[in-house]
Each structure stands twice: as C-alpha cells, then as structure tokens.
Amino acid sequence: MTARGLAYLLAAVGRKIAKEHRKAQAPHGKQSVKKLMGHGGDTNSIEVDAPKRFDRVARKWGVDYAIRRVEKDRYLLLFKAKQADAITGCFAEYSRRELKRAKARRAPIREQLKCAEEQAQKQPQREDGAPAKSKDFVGRGTATERADFGGVAAEGAERSLWRRKEAARGDR
Incomplete structure (x- = not known):
C-alpha cells in the first residue's frame, strides 16, 4: 500500500466517523416536525403570522422549533416543552418587533393622495378656482404684503414698510 492510498483510506475513515458523530447529535434551530418530535419529550405550539420574521428572532435566541402551515397566512410554531422559557423570551421579542413594524408602517401612496385631495376640496375656493387666502393674511397681492400676526413686531414692520414706501x- 502506498502513502497516497493510506492517506485516502484515513480520509474516508475520518469522514465516516464525522458522519456518525453528526447523526448522533440532535439538530438545533429550525427543523422539520418529524425531527423535532424525534428528540423525545413534549412539544408545545403557538400560532404565528409571519414565520420568516419569527425565524430571524429564533435564530438569535438559539431555540429548536418547527413551523407548520395551518391555513393561508396562518402558521403553527412547534417547540420543545423544555425550551418554554427561551421560546417565551423569543416570542416576546418577536411580538415587540411586529408591533413596532405595525406602528411604523406608512400609508400607501394612493391613500396619501386621496387624503391630500380631500384636504384640497375642504379648502375654501375663490371665484377663479384658486385657493383663498387665509383670514390673517393682509395685502393686495403685491410683493410688500405680509402675514399680520399682531403684536409689537407687526406694528414695527408696518411702520418700516411705510417709511420705505415714503422714501x-x-x-421720484
């Protein structure tokens, strides 16, 4: 037997030992329902809406679980009863993320446009169809018009404006 043949034989034996070692270990993380039930022990279940988003959180927590589709957009999360505490923490984080996601979700662009159109219709119109000026706006449409918010600053600005006009x- 040559050195090359011996090396090949040792590598094959090493691969076989590693394969047996992997088989003996229980799988972790996401797995099939059959593998999860094969671990032995009791299993519990929780209903989940978005399995992909739960999967991200569960990987972070390192729990063993399986997801089974029940109906359209409804999934059942199966997990080991031994890991109930870890699943509780994991599920709490998942719930927080889902609530945060629901709050942060913006209205679709069509809804935004519809709201803007409704607001524009509520605004008073002039005869020519342009939006009317607000009641606190003073002036005739020239460059010198201003918003009148009252107070000393407005009076001072008005005096300054008249002085410039006089000057x-x-x-001439």
Missing part, C-alpha cells in the same frame, strides 16, 4: 416716492 421711494420722495426719490
């Missing part, structure tokens, strides 16, 4: 008339 402009005197220059």
Whole structure:
C-alpha cells in the first residue's frame, strides 16, 4: 500500500466517523416536525403570522422549533416543552418587533393622495378656482404684503414698510 492510498483510506475513515458523530447529535434551530418530535419529550405550539420574521428572532435566541402551515397566512410554531422559557423570551421579542413594524408602517401612496385631495376640496375656493387666502393674511397681492400676526413686531414692520414706501416716492 502506498502513502497516497493510506492517506485516502484515513480520509474516508475520518469522514465516516464525522458522519456518525453528526447523526448522533440532535439538530438545533429550525427543523422539520418529524425531527423535532424525534428528540423525545413534549412539544408545545403557538400560532404565528409571519414565520420568516419569527425565524430571524429564533435564530438569535438559539431555540429548536418547527413551523407548520395551518391555513393561508396562518402558521403553527412547534417547540420543545423544555425550551418554554427561551421560546417565551423569543416570542416576546418577536411580538415587540411586529408591533413596532405595525406602528411604523406608512400609508400607501394612493391613500396619501386621496387624503391630500380631500384636504384640497375642504379648502375654501375663490371665484377663479384658486385657493383663498387665509383670514390673517393682509395685502393686495403685491410683493410688500405680509402675514399680520399682531403684536409689537407687526406694528414695527408696518411702520418700516411705510417709511420705505415714503422714501421711494420722495426719490421720484
């Protein structure tokens, strides 16, 4: 037997030993229902809406579980009874993420456009169809018009405006 043949034989034996070792170990993480039941012990279940989002959280927590589809958009999460505490924490984090996701979800663009259209219709219109000015807006549409918010600052601005107008008339 040559050295190459001996090396090949040792590598094959090593692969066979590693394969037997992997077979003897219980799988962890997401797995089939059959493998989960094969571990022995009791299993519990919880209903889940989004298995992909739960999968991300469960990998972080390192729990053994299986997901089974019950109906359209309804899934059953099966897990070992021994890991009930870990699943409780995992499920709590998943629930927090789902609530946060629901709050952060923005309205679709069509709904935003519909709301904007409704607001535009509620706004008072002039005869020519343009939106009317607000009641606190003073002026005739020239560049010198301003919003009148009252108070000392508004009076000072008005005096300053009249002085500029007087100065402009005197220059002519």
